[in-house]
């Protein structure tokens with residue numbers, strides 16, 4: 518199922534997309550859609566603070582171990598109904614699973630939340646299968662679990678379903694296995710990458726780690742992950758082309774400048790998302806990036822982003 522996003526730039530789930538006010542601010546911005554924080558069955562306070570270092574030295578990125586702080590899906594269903602009445606832009610509900618007092622298994626959590634959010638008027642769902650900061654291994658690392666979640670959700674809902682994936686880095690067999698499973702379902706898009714997991718920074722003045730949870734280990738976003746994200750976007754794009762799958766690739770990771778965005782489009786992304794940059798620059802980033810992308814297209818003889826998608830040349 519196709520999902521049309523214009524301009525093809527949105528926020529990435531998480532950064533400043535948790536509260537009603539934050540989501541309203543995104544709805545009023547030049548973002549092509551509003552993507553919510555990943556919501557879970559029960560509200561969550563998340564990990565102990567400090568859990569986010571917004572800016573690492575030399576502006577290489579951000580480091581976080583948030584632990585999915587969110588209002589719980591009941592609240593997001595209400596917020597989405599409210600935003601739906603007031604704004605016309607697509608509302609994308611990001612869904613995650615996490616241990617919860619109701620003891621529902623993850624598949625049941627995804628299914629229940631997906632159904633409720635479709636009813637609330639969400640235009641699409643983004644299944645976050647890749648949260649790096651919970652104790653259990655992300656679902657995206659286990660092919661059978663990915664299959665079960667996708668089966669449960671795609672059976673249940675009619676709105677487009679996207680899947681947020683982690684960087685598979687140097688695990689080509691796992692990448693291929695997951696990519697093949699995606700072909701079995703009606704998936705609108707793959708958003709790649711979630712934060713690069715298991716990264717660490719140290720403050721040499723205090724000789725301490727910069728975040729508290731998980732022994733200081735967290736997920737990396739921002740400029741340092743751009744080449745990782747481009748590689749993931751490109752291999753998913755190539756895989757889907759080869760198998761004639763109509764699954765779009767949404768590029769997330771490392772985008773700060775219009776040139777970074779162009780690289781994502783060349784690699785195969787048809788929509789891009791900004792996470793760390795949104796923390797750094799706020800809503801002004803959307804218009805700045807889009808103006809820069811349009812200028813580049815014009816200067817290089819393109820009429821639209823679509824003409825550029827996936828056209829990177831081999832050397």
Ligand SMILES: Cc1cc2nc3c(=O)[nH]c(=O)nc-3n(C[C@H](O)[C@H](O)[C@H](O)COP(=O)(O)O)c2cc1C
Pocket residue numbers: 529530531532554555569579581583585611645681710711712737738739740742769770771772790791792793794
């Ligand atoms: C503070 C913070 C919270 C995040 N929370 C989520 C989340 O709830 N769900 C999700 O899918 N990704 C989450 N992410 C990952 C981002 O959506 C994005 O995939 C990652 O930061 C890479 O993009 P970037 O380089 O533009 O930051 C979070 C990232 C940050 C920095």
